[in-house]
Amino acid sequence: MRKHTLYFALGMMMTACAPQGYEAVNNIASQTVQDIACKDQNMETKLWDGLKTYLLEQKEIPSAETFKQAMHDNVDKLAEQNPDMTSEQKERLSADLDKLVESLLAEAPQGERVESPEQLLILLSAIDVGDRSTDFRSYMQDKVRGNFKQLSKTVQSFNLNCPSSGGETTAGTETPAQGEEPGSNVTEPAPAPVNRDYEYHKAQALASGTPLSVFGGRWAFATAYQSCQSVQLPSMNDQTPDVNGISIVGKHSDGVGSKRMIASLAKVQSSHYYIRDMSSYGEGCFNVRQNPLIYDYGGKPYATTATTSPIDLFKNNGDGTSVLGIDCSGYVFTSMATAGLRLKAGRALKASDSWAWGSSSYVEPQKNGLTCLDKISVTPAVSMKAGDIVAVYGHVLLIDKVGADPFGIAAAKSEADCKKITSNQFDFVVAQSAPSKGGIGINYYEARNYLPTSSKMKTGLEKYAYYACLAKVNGKSYTPNVGTLSVVRHKGTAECTAPRVKMARESCIQSCSSFVR
Template identity: 75%
Template sequence: MSGIAKDTVNDIACKSQTMETKLWDGLKSYLLEQKSIPSADALKAAFHDQVDVLAANNPQVSKEDVKRLNANLDKLVETLLVEAPQGERVETPEQLLILLSAMDVGDQSTTFRAYMQTKVRGDLNALSKTIQTLDTNCPAGSGDNSSAGGAVGQPSTGSEEEPVGVDPAAERDYAFHKDQALSRGENLATFGGRWAFSTAYQSCQSLQLPAMDARTPDVQGIAIVGTHPDGVGRKRSIASLSKVQSSHYYIKDMTSYGQGCFNVRQNPLIYDYGGKPYATTAADSPIDMFKNNGDGTSVLGIDCSGYVFSSLATAGLRLKAGRALKASDSWAWGSSSYVEPQNNGLTCLSKISVNSSSTMKAGDIVAVYGHVLLIDKVGADPFGIKNAKTSADCSKLTSDKFDFTVAQSSPSKEGIGLNYFDAKIYLSTSSKMKTGLEKYAYYTCLAKFDGKSYTPNVGTLSVVRHKGTAECMAPRVKMARESCIASCSSIAR
């Protein structure tokens, strides 16, 4: 607590433009490192102590200034560490990390989060006004270059293989594969999804397997061991490693891994509800799929939004204009945030429009409340509208005629996790996705006959696309152990 308070009050004295960012990062770092929920009273006391130091070093600061500054800080702490957690019934550090991350980026995906967004912005604005009235001197060694974001993140080394060495050609290798993808006409979201997928499995082969369908066997050896505190998500564990190894579609044929690669066969990644890649709040922290992030289970693996975020971030695609890409933001946006991106700080995403010449594309994101996925590949007629002879046929379209492939992390096939799935087969297992995408098919079909353009607003599902504008591009976030796949002949499917 004292570190957060000292850094924040030093930033106040310096009138630092990064004070707010470092306060958020300080709280998130505490949750990541201490694995406990910080005490509001302890943080208030730490702030008061540091404000006393500020006043002692700046005799021109009046008692009224001190009183007002302490009141602003107390109110902010009360909002962040009392009212917000109580409103979302937070019980674990991981839940609070998700909540604070969402508040940081402007998420308003629920009525309560919209209220809290207004509340915390009001608290921060009041604090800012007080800061601007203060006549303070910046302590030596303080300012915008100080960091409250924790230690520089390092990739995990795993338990089976040699540590990854620093490879000066790694970035060139990534750049080579990126250039190859762009030359094939693939967009960055598609490429990012494949880069993240093959890195997670530490395998070039994982991309070459056909998309899963009804014939793909279920994974054996994964057990349901409980329910997460939200009462919805199931906790999974590996009950039989040998059964997982012999049945997991993306692992069963792997016999060895290259030097420096993580042995995924010995430590399988499976579906982990609420699971996010490990990261620190440091600007250079990698996305690390191979270190448990403490979501209540010991298995490795991520959830659906963890995969979508990783896919975009590792391709240098910002989700929010002007916000630096950081690995730790994987906690910020859950699947529901993508349904109405314009309301949740996702300013680099927009809902697609469909017309007679444009429809869903590879790289698009499909979201419902509870799940989000990427479109990996589309056929010439993704929604199967070519057989519609009149507009009356549009309402008869069903998902069994769809022609596209989804990339996702899902509990499909008894908990497989990251997968590519033939959409027409996958949608038979997800009624919300099926119903929503059939409405998109309807509007695409309607546009074929009336020549209009539609931006479907179906309420429960959205198809959104990255804008690809300059303000929505940033230096990419690297992935731990990505050098393992740099030698792949191609990152293509």
């Protein structure tokens, strides 16, 4: 009893003298060192989740030095529990952990000039999944992988006692409180039995030949607007009026995108194509009319690191502004995840990975950890398909529908004809979150009308059209490599599918009659 009292007193003294934020990082350090002792193969995943959870909950960037101190303190405890652990082993383990912490919490944020916990959350998520979209991220990818490899090598050489977890919940894997509904003050009622649930609509879509990625995009779209009618509206075109009442209030911290806010709710309500005719919402639905989703550069869906976390579009999160809304990559990830389509083979499908992949990652998917996506080849018979993803550096979108001649090449007879193909001949519809029409956000848009507003997309897709035309007139297949744009397709293999990620408030649309467009 005296021994336990002494340990408690020492623990209280350490806590009293510990730097600010010590307790939260100590929980992560304690779990990490315990996993090391137990040689837990999921140690790396749990450490990533612990760091992400810290950033979400503490709303601050953890100090690398404080984190190192917490790691050292827990290595000391581990040594006390393992008398056979030598001082040299203790020093090796501490040194390996120091290097890892330095990479994650000092070198990485300094290299990308991280200024907020939201930015660090996105950066660490990108490193976690294997992003190499910039030279610096490629460097950090190798550096962090090397840190983990060295730590694993050191750990495997030890013979340590695995302490009992005592039934505690591990960092980053907690389940939300029973009955908790993040993102709104509207209480979600217990779901009533319905005839048309997600699985019903999925089966209907597949039976009609709709690709799973397209169905996921439509499910995400309708959930975002809490409206069955939103997916039935005609795709936007040149005649669709702009949304009014949205103001640009500055530049994003990266100096590229704009920050947008709602300046006049009444104007947004009366002009927003997808909410202007909505007068009421069903029980348990989020009132999107009172809290509109608009385009939010850098904005990501809200999630926790728990494997059961839903994707929540109705609670602000990520590196955008305080308005509700997500960016282009947030919508594409949501579309794939809610359909049960992994982006990285074998990786657990989790809502929190929406922070990981930006638009640039999709341009060279295999290089950036998106191993379930391949660049398409165009053949004499087939070019673009519904469900394909199109990406440039700065934007990514999903192809919702294609006509019989998506690139407008049917009349071409020669290579000279192929050189004349332009986007005004295209026949397909894009699904995206974009600043189109004054910042509308998630939308369907006729490609021939949308592309003149996006020069990089227009130029790149016209090059794809040229190769598709060459394939037709020459009777050959090509895999276009245009450098700044890629059209990629999900493999659909077993290792690239998983149980889907649910969305908050999706019960609002389960009774929709159809998601056919």
